[in-house]
Amino acid sequence: MKSDLVIVDTHAHFAVKENKSLELSLAAAGTVPDYKKQKGFDDLQYLKKMVGAGGDGFVDENNMLEDYLACMDENQIAMSWVHQLSFEDVYGYEVLSNEKIAEAVRAHPDKLRGFASVNPYKGKEALAELDYAIKTLGMQGFKLNPNDYGGFVLNDRELLYPLYERCSELGVPVSVHTGITPGSIFRMKHNYPILLDDVAVDFPDLTLIVEHMGHPWNDLCYYMVGRHDNMYVTITAVANILIHNNPKVFRMELAKMISVCGSHKILWGSDWTVTPNIAEVLNYMQKVVIPLPMKLMMGVKEIKREDVQNILGRNALRIMK
16 A cells, blocks of 8 residues: 555454353353344354455454454454443443443553443433543544434434533544444434434534444435534445445545535544454555546546545544544
């Protein structure tokens, strides 16, 4: 990769070995997972297979922290934002905790930044946990996944506005899962990106990162991001899936995103470990061009080197060093 390109992965996770032991002990005890747990595992495996990857459950032997750090080195990724994962209400254990992420960041402060999450249904206790994660654990961002903790809608004033307000006060960006769900056991209505329009209007100083292109509400998402100075959109996971299976479709989407909201509003994230085809995506982004017929028929401009620089790292560094 060319030396003028600084790559930042704005959306990653890693597995925890203790969880593997828990999964194995449950299996040895003959515990039969309930429908939601089993369907969640099945959907996860389906996503991995869509990008040519495999694995067993959330905790694979090849997706621990050391494996991801090796992946970063191999792909010349300068920095990564690691996101919390709970889903304890579904799987019976916390997949990746704030504490585990903070521990990883302390061990690799030059490479990792942590995005914390809390259970919003805890009310004032949730605010205290957020303060602890940012001020004591040293996390530098906040992650909201509306499928977690039983589910919620993203513009819930009573439930979430106190958390948005605190993040605005603390000056930390908020990454919000939208669009594609991590499994068919979750409700699509919770992932509707337009709900964040309220948040952007009511908290103009809060940096909002709209994950996964808002897919399948792509166009709506691009226009929403384009109209708010405090909003960004990521190509996380959707890019991995489309580039692997239908790169021409992704090329059209990328060109549309750039023309609607500008490359200065777009971020790249891998969603490792679920969609781990990082090398394939980065190689594609380095070489993507707009064919002449597409330029003539659709009026799409060429994707410039500066656009690629913005998406793969420059924008992320503007948000967080």
